[in-house]
Amino acid sequence: MQILKDRIGQKANDDLPDLSTLIHNLESRRKCYIIDSLKNKEEVELLRSVYGSIFYCFSVFTPDEERRKILSDKGLSKQEIETIISTDEYENNLHGQNVRNTFIEGDFFIRVSDVNKLTLSAKIERFFNIIFESEVVTPTANEIAMYEAKSAAGNSACLSRQVGAAITNDKGEIISRGWNDVPKFGGNLYKDGDDEDHRCLTTGLCSNDLKKDDLTEDIVLSIISDPSLKRELFNDNVVAAGSVLFKQLQRVIRKNSKVKDLIEFSRSVHAEMHAIIIGSQLGGRRMIDGKLFCTTYPCHNCARHIIVAGIKEIYYIEPYKKSLGTILHEDALTENERCTTKTKILMFDGVAPRRYLEFFSLKSPRKDENGKLIKINKFDIFPKSRLTLQSLPTLEMQSIHSLTESGLLKIHSS
Numbered sequence: 001m002q003i004l005k006d007r008i009g010q011k012a013n014d015d016l017p018d019l020s021t022l023i024h025n026l027e028s029r030r031k032c033y034i035i036d037s038l039k040n041k042e043e044v045e046l047l048r049s050v051y052g053s054i055f056y057c058f059s060v061f062t063p064d065e066e067r068r069k070i071l072s073d074k075g076l077s078k079q080e081i082e083t084i085i086s087t088d089e090y091e092n093n094l095h096g097q098n099v100r101n102t103f104i105e106g107d108f109f110i111r112v113s114d115v116n117k118l119t120l121s122a123k124i125e126r127f128f129n130i131i132f133e134s135e136v137v138t139p140t141a142n143e144i145a146m147y148e149a150k151s152a153a154g155n156s157a158c159l160s161r162q163v164g165a166a167i168t169n170d171k172g173e174i175i176s177r178g179w180n181d182v183p184k185f186g187g188n189l190y191k192d193g194d195d196e197d198h199r200c201l202t203t204g205l206c207s208n209d210l211k212k213d214d215l216t217e218d219i220v221l222s223i224i225s226d227p228s229l230k231r232e233l234f235n236d237n238v239v240a241a242g243s244v245l246f247k248q249l250q251r252v253i254r255k256n257s258k259v260k261d262l263i264e265f266s267r268s269v270h271a272e273m274h275a276i277i278i279g280s281q282l283g284g285r286r287m288i289d290g291k292l293f294c295t296t297y298p299c300h301n302c303a304r305h306i307i308v309a310g311i312k313e314i315y316y317i318e319p320y321k322k323s324l325g326t327i328l329h330e331d332a333l334t335e336n337e338r339c340t341t342k343t344k345i346l347m348f349d350g351v352a353p354r355r356y357l358e359f360f361s362l363k364s365p366r367k368d369e370n371g372k373l374i375k376i377n378k379f380d381i382f383p384k385s386r387l388t389l390q391s392l393p394t395l396e397m398q399s400i401h402s403l404t405e406s407g408l409l410k411i412h413s414s
Helices: 002-007 019-026 041-056 064-071 078-089 099-103 117-132 140-151 207-224 225-233 246-254 272-285 301-309 353-360 391-405
Strands: 058-061 108-111 164-168 172-178 290-298 314-319 343-346
Touching: 041 099, 041 117, 064 078, 078 099, 099 343, 108 117, 108 343, 108 353, 117 343, 117 353, 140 164, 140 172, 140 272, 140 290, 140 314, 140 353, 164 272, 172 272, 246 290, 301 343
Parallel strands: 058 108, 290 314, 314 343
Antiparallel strands: 164 172, 164 290
16 A cells, blocks of 8 residues: 555555545655565465566575574573574464465575575666566576476376476486376376376375375274273273264374474375476486475475485575475585585575566567667666556555455555
Protein backbone atom coordinates (compact mmCIF):
# COMPACT_ATOMS: atom_id res chain seq x y z
CA MET A 1 0.00 0.00 0.00
CA GLN A 2 2.88 2.36 0.81
CA ILE A 3 4.35 1.76 -2.66
CA LEU A 4 1.02 2.68 -4.24
CA LYS A 5 0.66 5.86 -2.16
CA ASP A 6 4.22 6.95 -2.84
CA ARG A 7 3.77 6.51 -6.57
CA ILE A 8 0.79 8.87 -6.63
CA GLY A 9 2.39 11.36 -4.22
CA GLN A 10 0.26 10.65 -1.13
CA LYS A 11 1.31 10.60 2.52
CA ALA A 12 1.26 7.37 4.53
CA ASN A 13 -1.87 8.34 6.55
CA ASP A 14 -3.89 9.65 3.60
CA ASP A 15 -7.02 7.83 2.46
CA LEU A 16 -6.72 6.05 -0.86
CA PRO A 17 -8.68 7.72 -3.70
CA ASP A 18 -10.95 5.78 -6.02
CA LEU A 19 -9.40 3.68 -8.78
CA SER A 20 -10.09 6.11 -11.65
CA THR A 21 -8.35 8.93 -9.72
CA LEU A 22 -5.43 6.61 -9.00
CA ILE A 23 -4.92 5.82 -12.68
CA HIS A 24 -5.32 9.47 -13.68
CA ASN A 25 -2.64 10.58 -11.18
CA LEU A 26 -0.06 8.04 -12.30
CA GLU A 27 3.10 9.21 -13.95
CA SER A 28 6.12 7.30 -15.16
CA ARG A 29 9.18 7.62 -12.90
CA ARG A 30 12.54 5.90 -12.90
CA LYS A 31 12.18 4.54 -9.39
CA CYS A 32 12.89 1.19 -7.75
CA TYR A 33 11.40 0.01 -4.46
CA ILE A 34 13.55 -2.27 -2.30
CA ILE A 35 11.99 -4.48 0.35
CA ASP A 36 14.95 -5.60 2.41
CA SER A 37 13.42 -8.64 4.12
CA LEU A 38 10.87 -11.25 3.11
CA LYS A 39 10.43 -14.11 5.56
CA ASN A 40 7.30 -15.90 4.43
CA LYS A 41 6.64 -17.59 1.11
CA GLU A 42 3.20 -15.99 0.88
CA GLU A 43 4.83 -12.54 0.85
CA VAL A 44 6.83 -13.48 -2.24
CA GLU A 45 3.78 -15.00 -3.90
CA LEU A 46 1.72 -11.84 -3.24
CA LEU A 47 4.37 -9.50 -4.67
CA ARG A 48 4.84 -11.79 -7.66
CA SER A 49 1.08 -11.93 -8.32
CA VAL A 50 0.86 -8.11 -8.32
CA TYR A 51 4.09 -7.09 -10.03
CA GLY A 52 4.73 -10.15 -12.18
CA SER A 53 8.03 -10.15 -14.05
CA ILE A 54 9.07 -6.70 -12.77
CA PHE A 55 9.42 -8.14 -9.27
CA TYR A 56 12.90 -9.56 -8.65
CA CYS A 57 13.63 -11.64 -5.59
CA PHE A 58 17.27 -11.82 -4.46
CA SER A 59 17.96 -14.70 -2.07
CA VAL A 60 21.07 -13.98 -0.02
CA PHE A 61 22.87 -16.77 1.81
CA THR A 62 25.70 -16.63 4.35
CA PRO A 63 27.24 -19.84 5.77
CA ASP A 64 25.89 -20.86 9.17
CA GLU A 65 29.23 -20.51 10.94
CA GLU A 66 29.70 -16.94 9.70
CA ARG A 67 26.13 -15.97 10.65
CA ARG A 68 26.76 -17.17 14.19
CA LYS A 69 29.98 -15.18 14.39
CA ILE A 70 28.23 -12.00 13.20
CA LEU A 71 25.58 -12.38 15.92
CA SER A 72 28.21 -13.26 18.51
CA ASP A 73 30.18 -10.11 17.65
CA LYS A 74 27.02 -8.13 18.39
CA GLY A 75 27.14 -9.43 21.97
CA LEU A 76 24.42 -12.10 21.76
CA SER A 77 24.67 -15.26 23.85
CA LYS A 78 24.76 -18.74 22.33
CA GLN A 79 21.16 -19.35 23.42
CA GLU A 80 20.00 -16.07 21.87
CA ILE A 81 21.82 -16.92 18.64
CA GLU A 82 20.18 -20.36 18.48
CA THR A 83 16.74 -18.86 19.11
CA ILE A 84 17.16 -16.17 16.40
CA ILE A 85 18.45 -18.60 13.77
CA SER A 86 15.82 -21.23 14.57
CA THR A 87 12.94 -18.69 14.54
CA ASP A 88 14.20 -17.05 11.37
CA GLU A 89 14.56 -20.34 9.53
CA TYR A 90 11.23 -21.87 10.41
CA GLU A 91 8.63 -20.62 12.89
CA ASN A 92 6.02 -23.32 13.16
CA ASN A 93 2.83 -21.35 12.72
CA LEU A 94 0.66 -20.19 9.82
CA HIS A 95 1.95 -16.62 9.48
CA GLY A 96 5.34 -17.05 11.14
CA GLN A 97 8.81 -16.64 9.71
CA ASN A 98 9.80 -19.33 7.24
CA VAL A 99 12.99 -18.21 5.52
CA ARG A 100 13.84 -21.81 4.60
CA ASN A 101 10.92 -22.12 2.17
CA THR A 102 10.96 -18.45 1.15
CA PHE A 103 14.62 -18.50 0.14
CA ILE A 104 14.16 -21.10 -2.61
CA GLU A 105 11.67 -18.82 -4.41
CA GLY A 106 14.46 -16.42 -5.41
CA ASP A 107 15.18 -15.23 -8.95
CA PHE A 108 18.85 -14.68 -8.10
CA PHE A 109 20.95 -16.46 -5.48
CA ILE A 110 23.86 -14.66 -3.88
CA ARG A 111 26.31 -16.41 -1.57
CA VAL A 112 27.83 -13.83 0.77
CA SER A 113 30.87 -15.13 2.63
CA ASP A 114 34.40 -14.17 3.57
CA VAL A 115 35.68 -16.23 0.63
CA ASN A 116 33.72 -14.45 -2.11
CA LYS A 117 33.02 -10.97 -0.70
CA LEU A 118 35.51 -9.38 -3.14
CA THR A 119 33.48 -10.65 -6.12
CA LEU A 120 30.05 -9.51 -4.84
CA SER A 121 30.03 -6.14 -6.65
CA ALA A 122 30.80 -7.79 -9.99
CA LYS A 123 28.08 -10.41 -9.44
CA ILE A 124 25.43 -7.83 -8.57
CA GLU A 125 26.44 -5.68 -11.55
CA ARG A 126 26.06 -8.76 -13.77
CA PHE A 127 22.57 -9.40 -12.39
CA PHE A 128 21.54 -5.81 -13.18
CA ASN A 129 22.94 -6.13 -16.70
CA ILE A 130 20.68 -9.18 -17.08
CA ILE A 131 17.62 -7.32 -15.74
CA PHE A 132 18.17 -4.29 -17.99
CA GLU A 133 19.74 -6.19 -20.93
CA SER A 134 22.37 -3.45 -20.85
CA GLU A 135 25.17 -5.82 -21.81
CA VAL A 136 25.37 -9.18 -23.55
CA VAL A 137 25.41 -11.67 -20.66
CA THR A 138 25.43 -15.43 -21.12
CA PRO A 139 24.98 -18.10 -18.42
CA THR A 140 27.90 -19.45 -16.43
CA ALA A 141 28.75 -23.16 -16.46
CA ASN A 142 27.20 -23.47 -13.00
CA GLU A 143 23.96 -21.75 -14.09
CA ILE A 144 23.70 -24.05 -17.12
CA ALA A 145 24.19 -27.11 -14.93
CA MET A 146 21.64 -26.05 -12.30
CA TYR A 147 19.10 -25.29 -15.02
CA GLU A 148 19.70 -28.80 -16.40
CA ALA A 149 19.15 -30.20 -12.91
CA LYS A 150 15.89 -28.28 -12.47
CA SER A 151 14.74 -29.35 -15.92
CA ALA A 152 15.50 -32.99 -15.06
CA ALA A 153 13.37 -32.72 -11.90
CA GLY A 154 10.30 -32.30 -14.11
CA ASN A 155 10.71 -35.92 -15.27
CA SER A 156 9.99 -37.28 -11.78
CA ALA A 157 6.66 -38.86 -10.86
CA CYS A 158 7.61 -39.24 -7.18
CA LEU A 159 4.66 -38.58 -4.86
CA SER A 160 6.88 -36.86 -2.24
CA ARG A 161 9.02 -34.37 -4.17
CA GLN A 162 10.60 -33.82 -7.56
CA VAL A 163 14.39 -33.66 -7.42
CA GLY A 164 16.80 -33.17 -10.31
CA ALA A 165 20.58 -33.47 -10.60
CA ALA A 166 23.28 -32.79 -13.18
CA ILE A 167 26.97 -33.71 -13.13
CA THR A 168 29.75 -31.83 -14.91
CA ASN A 169 33.37 -32.77 -15.47
CA ASP A 170 36.30 -30.67 -14.32
CA LYS A 171 35.85 -28.42 -17.38
CA GLY A 172 32.20 -27.68 -16.61
CA GLU A 173 30.82 -29.89 -19.42
CA ILE A 174 27.64 -31.77 -18.54
CA ILE A 175 28.16 -35.54 -18.31
CA SER A 176 24.74 -36.67 -17.14
CA ARG A 177 21.40 -35.72 -15.63
CA GLY A 178 19.23 -37.58 -13.17
CA TRP A 179 15.90 -37.43 -11.36
CA ASN A 180 14.16 -39.43 -8.64
CA ASP A 181 11.91 -42.22 -9.83
CA VAL A 182 11.40 -46.00 -9.76
CA PRO A 183 13.97 -48.22 -11.54
CA LYS A 184 12.82 -50.68 -14.18
CA PHE A 185 14.17 -54.03 -15.38
CA GLY A 186 16.80 -53.64 -18.09
CA GLY A 187 18.16 -50.39 -16.72
CA ASN A 188 17.17 -46.77 -16.13
CA LEU A 189 13.83 -45.51 -14.77
CA TYR A 190 10.18 -45.82 -15.76
CA LYS A 191 8.83 -43.02 -17.91
CA ASP A 192 5.59 -42.14 -19.69
CA GLY A 193 5.05 -44.35 -22.72
CA ASP A 194 6.51 -47.54 -21.23
CA ASP A 195 4.40 -50.63 -21.90
CA GLU A 196 4.15 -51.30 -18.17
CA ASP A 197 4.47 -48.61 -15.54
CA HIS A 198 5.00 -49.78 -11.96
CA ARG A 199 5.67 -46.43 -10.34
CA CYS A 200 3.90 -45.31 -7.17
CA LEU A 201 1.60 -43.09 -9.23
CA THR A 202 -0.11 -46.23 -10.59
CA THR A 203 -1.01 -47.44 -7.08
CA GLY A 204 -1.45 -44.00 -5.58
CA LEU A 205 0.53 -45.07 -2.51
CA CYS A 206 3.98 -44.02 -1.27
CA SER A 207 5.95 -47.11 -0.25
CA ASN A 208 8.08 -45.11 2.19
CA ASP A 209 5.04 -43.78 4.04
CA LEU A 210 3.42 -47.25 4.11
CA LYS A 211 6.54 -48.83 5.61
CA LYS A 212 6.84 -46.06 8.21
CA ASP A 213 3.22 -46.74 9.19
CA ASP A 214 4.08 -50.43 9.56
CA LEU A 215 7.11 -49.53 11.67
CA THR A 216 5.17 -47.25 14.04
CA GLU A 217 2.51 -49.95 14.41
CA ASP A 218 5.22 -52.45 15.31
CA ILE A 219 6.66 -50.03 17.91
CA VAL A 220 3.25 -49.49 19.54
CA LEU A 221 2.59 -53.25 19.60
CA SER A 222 5.93 -53.87 21.30
CA ILE A 223 5.11 -51.23 23.95
CA ILE A 224 1.58 -52.34 24.80
CA SER A 225 2.52 -56.02 24.89
CA ASP A 226 5.36 -55.53 27.40
CA PRO A 227 4.00 -56.51 30.86
CA SER A 228 6.01 -53.93 32.84
CA LEU A 229 5.12 -51.06 30.50
CA LYS A 230 1.47 -52.11 30.51
CA ARG A 231 1.48 -51.92 34.28
CA GLU A 232 3.31 -48.56 34.42
CA LEU A 233 1.62 -46.77 31.54
CA PHE A 234 -1.83 -48.31 31.26
CA ASN A 235 -2.58 -49.56 34.83
CA ASP A 236 -2.79 -53.14 33.53
CA ASN A 237 -5.56 -52.13 31.15
CA VAL A 238 -5.46 -53.89 27.81
CA VAL A 239 -4.86 -51.65 24.82
CA ALA A 240 -6.36 -53.28 21.76
CA ALA A 241 -4.63 -53.03 18.40
CA GLY A 242 -6.62 -50.61 16.26
CA SER A 243 -8.23 -48.89 19.24
CA VAL A 244 -8.41 -45.11 19.57
CA LEU A 245 -5.49 -45.08 22.05
CA PHE A 246 -3.46 -47.39 19.82
CA LYS A 247 -3.95 -45.11 16.83
CA GLN A 248 -3.16 -42.04 18.93
CA LEU A 249 0.15 -43.59 20.08
CA GLN A 250 0.98 -44.52 16.53
CA ARG A 251 0.24 -41.00 15.31
CA VAL A 252 2.42 -39.41 18.05
CA ILE A 253 5.38 -41.67 17.24
CA ARG A 254 4.98 -41.07 13.51
CA LYS A 255 4.85 -37.29 13.97
CA ASN A 256 7.28 -36.57 16.82
CA SER A 257 10.03 -39.19 16.52
CA LYS A 258 12.86 -39.71 14.03
CA VAL A 259 10.66 -42.30 12.30
CA LYS A 260 9.24 -39.46 10.20
CA ASP A 261 12.73 -38.78 8.80
CA LEU A 262 13.37 -42.28 7.49
CA ILE A 263 13.91 -42.42 3.73
CA GLU A 264 15.19 -45.94 3.03
CA PHE A 265 11.82 -47.51 2.24
CA SER A 266 11.28 -45.53 -0.95
CA ARG A 267 11.27 -47.43 -4.25
CA SER A 268 12.70 -44.44 -6.08
CA VAL A 269 16.32 -44.06 -7.08
CA HIS A 270 17.43 -40.61 -5.91
CA ALA A 271 18.30 -38.01 -8.54
CA GLU A 272 21.95 -37.87 -7.50
CA MET A 273 22.31 -41.66 -7.73
CA HIS A 274 20.57 -41.72 -11.11
CA ALA A 275 22.98 -39.07 -12.43
CA ILE A 276 26.02 -40.90 -10.99
CA ILE A 277 25.00 -44.25 -12.52
CA ILE A 278 24.24 -42.78 -15.94
CA GLY A 279 27.41 -40.67 -15.77
CA SER A 280 29.50 -43.73 -14.91
CA GLN A 281 28.02 -45.66 -17.81
CA LEU A 282 28.56 -42.87 -20.32
CA GLY A 283 31.44 -40.84 -18.97
CA GLY A 284 33.62 -43.23 -17.00
CA ARG A 285 36.48 -41.40 -15.27
CA ARG A 286 35.27 -38.00 -16.51
CA MET A 287 33.23 -37.71 -13.31
CA ILE A 288 36.33 -37.61 -11.09
CA ASP A 289 37.03 -34.05 -9.86
CA GLY A 290 33.69 -32.96 -11.32
CA LYS A 291 30.74 -31.12 -9.79
CA LEU A 292 27.22 -32.26 -8.92
CA PHE A 293 24.30 -29.82 -9.10
CA CYS A 294 21.13 -30.81 -7.31
CA THR A 295 17.87 -28.95 -6.76
CA THR A 296 17.83 -30.24 -3.17
CA TYR A 297 20.57 -30.77 -0.57
CA PRO A 298 21.67 -34.43 -0.90
CA CYS A 299 20.59 -36.94 1.72
CA HIS A 300 23.20 -38.93 3.66
CA ASN A 301 22.59 -42.02 1.52
CA CYS A 302 23.51 -40.12 -1.64
CA ALA A 303 26.34 -38.24 0.06
CA ARG A 304 28.47 -41.36 0.47
CA HIS A 305 28.04 -42.28 -3.19
CA ILE A 306 28.88 -38.75 -4.32
CA ILE A 307 32.09 -38.94 -2.31
CA VAL A 308 33.10 -42.36 -3.63
CA ALA A 309 32.45 -41.17 -7.20
CA GLY A 310 35.27 -38.64 -6.81
CA ILE A 311 33.06 -35.55 -7.16
CA LYS A 312 34.73 -32.52 -5.56
CA GLU A 313 31.91 -29.97 -5.29
CA ILE A 314 28.15 -30.16 -4.73
CA TYR A 315 25.76 -27.24 -5.30
CA TYR A 316 22.14 -27.15 -4.13
CA ILE A 317 19.20 -24.73 -3.80
CA GLU A 318 16.64 -26.28 -1.46
CA PRO A 319 17.72 -27.30 2.08
CA TYR A 320 17.02 -30.84 3.29
CA LYS A 321 17.00 -30.92 7.09
CA LYS A 322 16.85 -34.72 7.27
CA SER A 323 20.30 -35.10 5.75
CA LEU A 324 23.08 -36.29 8.07
CA GLY A 325 25.71 -36.14 5.33
CA THR A 326 28.21 -33.81 7.01
CA ILE A 327 27.72 -35.58 10.37
CA LEU A 328 28.21 -39.14 9.13
CA HIS A 329 30.98 -38.18 6.71
CA GLU A 330 32.75 -35.42 8.59
CA ASP A 331 36.08 -36.76 7.29
CA ALA A 332 35.12 -36.37 3.62
CA LEU A 333 32.26 -33.85 3.30
CA THR A 334 32.19 -30.20 4.38
CA GLU A 335 30.25 -26.94 4.00
CA ASN A 336 33.47 -24.95 4.48
CA GLU A 337 34.28 -23.07 1.26
CA ARG A 338 37.97 -22.83 2.10
CA CYS A 339 38.53 -26.56 2.51
CA THR A 340 40.51 -28.34 -0.24
CA THR A 341 40.75 -31.82 1.30
CA LYS A 342 37.04 -32.73 1.36
CA THR A 343 34.08 -32.70 -1.01
CA LYS A 344 32.49 -29.27 -0.59
CA ILE A 345 28.72 -28.85 -0.45
CA LEU A 346 27.71 -25.26 -1.16
CA MET A 347 24.62 -23.15 -1.71
CA PHE A 348 24.15 -22.40 -5.43
CA ASP A 349 25.12 -18.90 -6.50
CA GLY A 350 23.71 -17.35 -9.69
CA VAL A 351 20.55 -16.95 -11.79
CA ALA A 352 17.73 -19.17 -10.56
CA PRO A 353 16.50 -21.88 -12.96
CA ARG A 354 12.95 -20.50 -12.64
CA ARG A 355 13.83 -17.48 -14.84
CA TYR A 356 16.78 -18.88 -16.78
CA LEU A 357 15.10 -18.86 -20.20
CA GLU A 358 13.54 -15.44 -19.63
CA PHE A 359 16.80 -13.81 -18.57
CA PHE A 360 19.02 -15.37 -21.22
CA SER A 361 16.64 -15.16 -24.19
CA LEU A 362 17.33 -12.26 -26.57
CA LYS A 363 14.61 -9.60 -26.52
CA SER A 364 16.31 -6.54 -28.03
CA PRO A 365 18.62 -6.55 -31.09
CA ARG A 366 22.31 -6.75 -30.30
CA LYS A 367 23.63 -5.28 -33.54
CA ASP A 368 22.70 -2.35 -35.77
CA GLU A 369 22.02 -2.40 -39.52
CA ASN A 370 25.77 -2.23 -40.14
CA GLY A 371 26.39 -5.37 -38.11
CA LYS A 372 28.03 -3.52 -35.22
CA LEU A 373 27.28 -4.12 -31.54
CA ILE A 374 24.73 -1.61 -30.28
CA LYS A 375 26.15 0.39 -27.40
CA ILE A 376 23.67 0.94 -24.60
CA ASN A 377 23.41 4.18 -22.65
CA LYS A 378 22.96 2.85 -19.11
CA PHE A 379 21.46 6.15 -17.92
CA ASP A 380 18.44 5.76 -20.23
CA ILE A 381 17.68 2.05 -20.02
CA PHE A 382 14.57 0.35 -18.67
CA PRO A 383 14.18 -3.21 -17.37
CA LYS A 384 13.93 -5.91 -20.01
CA SER A 385 10.54 -6.93 -18.57
CA ARG A 386 7.89 -4.20 -18.55
CA LEU A 387 4.43 -3.83 -17.07
CA THR A 388 1.95 -1.10 -17.93
CA LEU A 389 1.34 1.37 -15.11
CA GLN A 390 -2.41 1.30 -15.75
CA SER A 391 -2.65 -2.32 -14.60
CA LEU A 392 -0.73 -1.87 -11.37
CA PRO A 393 -3.27 0.18 -9.33
CA THR A 394 -5.99 -2.38 -10.04
CA LEU A 395 -3.81 -5.28 -8.92
CA GLU A 396 -2.56 -3.36 -5.88
CA MET A 397 -6.08 -2.36 -4.83
CA GLN A 398 -7.28 -5.96 -5.16
CA SER A 399 -4.43 -7.14 -2.95
CA ILE A 400 -5.08 -4.43 -0.36
CA HIS A 401 -8.78 -5.40 -0.31
CA SER A 402 -7.95 -9.12 0.13
CA LEU A 403 -5.45 -8.46 2.93
CA THR A 404 -7.92 -6.16 4.69
CA GLU A 405 -10.73 -8.72 4.50
CA SER A 406 -8.46 -11.44 5.90
CA GLY A 407 -7.47 -9.23 8.84
CA LEU A 408 -3.80 -9.04 7.84
CA LEU A 409 -3.96 -5.30 7.02
CA LYS A 410 -5.63 -2.33 8.63
CA ILE A 411 -6.05 0.83 6.60
CA HIS A 412 -6.69 4.38 7.75
CA SER A 413 -10.27 5.59 7.41
CA SER A 414 -11.51 9.15 7.99
